[in-house]
Amino acid sequence: MKALSGIAVRAVAAAVPTDIARTQDYEYLTPEERHRFQKATGIASRRIVLDGQCASDLCIAAARNVLDHLDWPPASVGALILITQTGDQPVPATSIVIQEKLGLPQSCVAFDVNLGCSSYPYGLAIIGSMMQSLGISRALLLIGDVSSRVCAKHDKSSWPLFGDAGSATALELDDRAPPIHLDLMSDGSGKDAIIIPGGGLASKRPPPDDGAVQLEAGADGTLRRPDNLILRGADIFSFAISKVPPSIRRAMDAGGRTSSEIDFLVLHQANKMINDTIAKKLGFSAEKVPTSIEHYGNTSSASIPVTLCTNPDLFGETRTVAVSGFGVGLSWGSAVLQLPANSVLACVESNATY
Amino acid sequence: MSIESFIEKFSFAIEVEPAKLDADTDFKSLDIWDSLNTLSVIAMADADFNVALSGQDVESSRTIGDLWQIVEAKSRQS
Numbered sequence: 536m537k538a539l540s541g542i543a544v545r546a547v548a549a550a551v552p553t554d555i556a557r558t559q560d561y562e563y564l565t566p567e568e569r570h571r572f573q574k575a576t577g578i579a580s581r582r583i584v585l586d587g588q589c590a591s592d593l594c595i596a597a598a599r600n601v602l603d604h605l606d607w608p609p610a611s612v613g614a615l616i617l618i619t620q621t622g623d624q625p626v627p628a629t630s631i632v633i634q635e636k637l638g639l640p641q642s643c644v645a646f647d648v649n650l651g652c653s654s655y656p657y658g659l660a661i662i663g664s665m666m667q668s669l670g671i672s673r674a675l676l677l678i679g680d681v682s683s684r685v686c687a688k689h690d691k692s693s694w695p696l697f698g699d700a701g702s703a704t705a706l707e708l709d710d711r712a713p714p715i716h717l718d719l720m721s722d723g724s725g726k727d728a729i730i731i732p733g734g735g736l737a738s739k740r741p742p743p744d745d746g747a748v749q750l751e752a753g754a755d756g757t758l759r760r761p762d763n764l765i766l767r768g769a770d771i772f773s774f775a776i777s778k779v780p781p782s783i784r785r786a787m788d789a790g791g792r793t794s795s796e797i798d799f800l801v802l803h804q805a806n807k808m809i810n811d812t813i814a815k816k817l818g819f820s821a822e823k824v825p826t827s828i829e830h831y832g833n834t835s836s837a838s839i840p841v842t843l844c845t846n847p848d849l850f851g852e853t854r855t856v857a858v859s860g861f862g863v864g865l866s867w868g869s870a871v872l873q874l875p876a877n878s879v880l881a882c883v884e885s886n887a888t889y
Numbered sequence: 890m891s892i893e894s895f896i897e898k899f900s901f902a903i904e905v906e907p908a909k910l911d912a913d914t915d916f917k918s919l920d921i922w923d924s925l926n927t928l929s930v931i932a933m934a935d936a937d938f939n940v941a942l943s944g945q946d947v948e949s950s951r952t953i954g955d956l957w958q959i960v961e962a963k964s965r966q967s
Contacts (some may be wrong), residue, residue, distance in 0.1 A: 568923070575925045692924065769927045769944025776932065777941040808928055812935065 538714035538789060542663040542706055544872060546604050548880040549702040549844035550596035551582040551831060556683075561695050563688075572695060577807030581698030581832030583683045588888050590619045591629050591636075593701025594677040596885035597840075598637055601705040604880055607673060609637055614644040614674035616662050618654040618836055620731075620863070621680045622647060633677065636889045644671065651729070652803045652862030653719075654678045654836035656786075656870040658704070660717050666708055676704040680835035685731055685764045690757050693766045696805075698832035702840035715872040716789035718782045725865035728770040733761020768806075775809045775861050779869075780816040783859045786869035794818045797871065798854040803861055804828035804838040813859075825849060836860075843879045850879035890938060890964070895957045902926070902933035912954035930956070940964050 557580045558573045559566075573579055584593075594617060602609065615637070617630035628647040639645075644665070650657050658676045666674050679701030686693040732738055738761060750758040753765055779802075787797065794800075800819045802810045804827055814824045827838070827845035834841045839858050843850065854874050861867035892912055900907040903926045905919070916922060927947045934942045940963040942956075950956040 571923075571925060575928065767944055768924060769931060769947060772928045773931050773935075773941055773943050776935050806928070808932055812932055 536717050536719065536789070538716050539660065539663040539667065540714045541667055541708055541710050541712055542715060543709035543712035544874055544878060545705045545707050546601040546878050546880060547702070547704045547840050547843050547874070548597040548600040548604070549700055549837060549841045549882045550593045550600070550885045551698070551700045551841070551882060552584045552588060552593070552886050553884045554583045554585055556581045556583045558695060563691050564695070575806070575808055576696065577826065577828045578696065578832045579829045582700065584681050584699045585886055588681070588886060589623045590621050590679040590681045590701055591617070591623050591633055592888050593681070593699065593885065594679045594703060595633060595636055595701075595889050596883060596887055597679075597701050597703035598633070598675055598677055600880055600883055601675070601703045602637075605705055607705065610640050611673050612639050612643055612675055613671035614662060614665060615639060615677065616646060616648060616658060616674070617677045618648045618650050618658050619678070619680055620649055620651050620836065621682065621685060630677070650866055651680070651836050651864070652805065652838065653860040653864065653866040653868045655839035655858055655860045656717060656868035657719060657860075657866070659715060659870050659872065660719060660868075662706060663715060666706065670708070672708045674706050676706060678702050678840065679837045682764065682835050685762065687757070687759050687763045690759060690763065692755060692757065692768055693764050696766070696833045698834045700831060700834040700837040700841045702837045702844070704840060713873045714790065715870055716786050717868065717870050718785040718789070719868040720778070720782060720866070722865040725770065725774060728767045728774065728865060729764065729863040731762055731764050771862060772806065772809055774865055775805065776812045778867060779813050779859055779861045782867055783813070783817055783857055783869045786871045787857060790871050792855075792871060796855065797857045798823070799849060799856045800824045801839050801842050801856055801858045803859065804831070804842055805833050805862060841882065843874070844882040847879045847881045850874055850877065852876045892954065892957045895938070895960060896953055898933050898937045899930065899953055902929040910953060912952060912957065914953050915951055916953055917951070934960055938964055
């Protein structure tokens with residue numbers, strides 16, 4: 536895969552709701568199980584949206600933060616891409632609604648992309664290559680999910696893992712920007728590892744309405760609505776520890792870098808055990824692998840920007856980072872890129888609906 | 890690698906005394922067994938035997954000996 540040239544990241548922001556769900560308060564696990572869960576996953580608390588708040592709202596809060604920080608007039612933004620699997624409505628694409636809410640011009644390209652945990656490297660590739668080939672000078676990459684709204688609260692295999700968050704990354708054409716090296720992968724044979732089976736047309740089920748939704752027992756015995764998320768954690772775990780380290784290595788190799796030449800490795804935040812294993816295999820010490828999972832859980836597509844924005848003090852000077860996202864699809868990817876000094880903004884809290 | 894070393898690594902992974910386990914142990918009926926142990930066992934197979942076990946591999950095995958056969962077969966393939 537060719538490197539992406541002439542694309543500079545100018546700012547990264549993330550937004551989370553204020554409502555905190557603590558592992559220690561989760562009523563469907565015993566106190567002992569809660570302790571064990573927290574130790575293994577690293578998740579102490581998560582942020583959950585209040586009724587009515589959407590992924591778009593969190594992404595708009597983050598987008599306003601980057602626009603204000605950079606002093607970019609909305610009229611200067613030529614492309615807006617939203618990556619989410621929890622859009623505001625099936626049709627139209629949520630990004631187009633956001634174009635109007637952010638006051639972006641009609642000349643702004645806007646569309647949604649359906650990806651989850653692999654969104655960050657994919658998003659950089661999609662928006663960066665469009666900017667480069669179409670000559671779009673400024674663009675916003677919005678990535679976020681409100682996973683709490685698709686998980687059943689009593690589902691111990693999904694509910695205590697996920698937190699809600701939105702993010703915004705501002706990018707600009709810049710001939711002096713160092714190349715971004717990418718590695719992007721897909722494997723549809725693993726589609727059942729994380730799936731919302733109902734609600735789409737393939738399921739031949741009508742969308743849920745009137746509250747007359749049938750609950751179905753999964754292979755694990757858990758009752759779920761057809762539009763609830765099912766997560767097979769062991770399969771994701773196995774996939775992540777075997778497929779992700781080679782992907783990161785390919786992205787580093789593409790730029791001729793070794794792990795010692797990377798300032799920080801920023802991984803999707805699914806589970807502490809996964810990330811410890813990946814970091815160890817690649818020879819990254821713990822202090823070079825910042826985290827956010829303890830505070831925000833698995834923030835799905837937004838986890839990489841959320842992790843950056845949870846640790847803004849690490850980015851006071853120009854940093855070369857390797858990022859890797861992996862999960863639902865299966866889809867995974869890695870990128871090695873440079874973040875300019877002070878381009879990572881601290882996470883903001885927002886319960887706003889726009 | 891022998892089944893003895895696999896049982897030992899298995900016991901460390903799930904934090905149980907090695908003496909309490911043998912090849913015939915029906916590991917999923919152990920009191921302490923839960924889904925997080927599945928992850929620990931997958932991580933152990935990866936780290937110590939360089940084998941990628943799936944969730945299904947663990948699910949379909951009844952005894953530690955059954956799982957060892959899968960690990961052995963997969964390590965021969967790689």
